[in-house]
Amino acid sequence: MGEMRSLCEQGDVKITWNPSVPEEVDRARRMFDDLKKKGHLFFRIKPSESLSPGAEPAEERERVAQFKRAHGELIVEFDPKAEKIVDTPAVAGG
16 A cells, blocks of 8 residues: 655545555546646655664664655655655745
């Protein structure tokens, strides 16, 4: 199951899709494409990698896990196999 979170005109929007259901993938792809045209950037969030128990103190393991969850990979095309996608609206300088 995939999930995309977007901060757009409608507020904080969450859309989900099942990669094996074409209608759901198409709906998510349309949202991605519409927001991309408005200048949004999209990031595929990587699943947290597990650490070996006992390798570090529990606090350190949690800090590392949070860091890994918080970082993603910039994508320019919708990926229906992505577990989680987040976007950031366009920011204008001036």
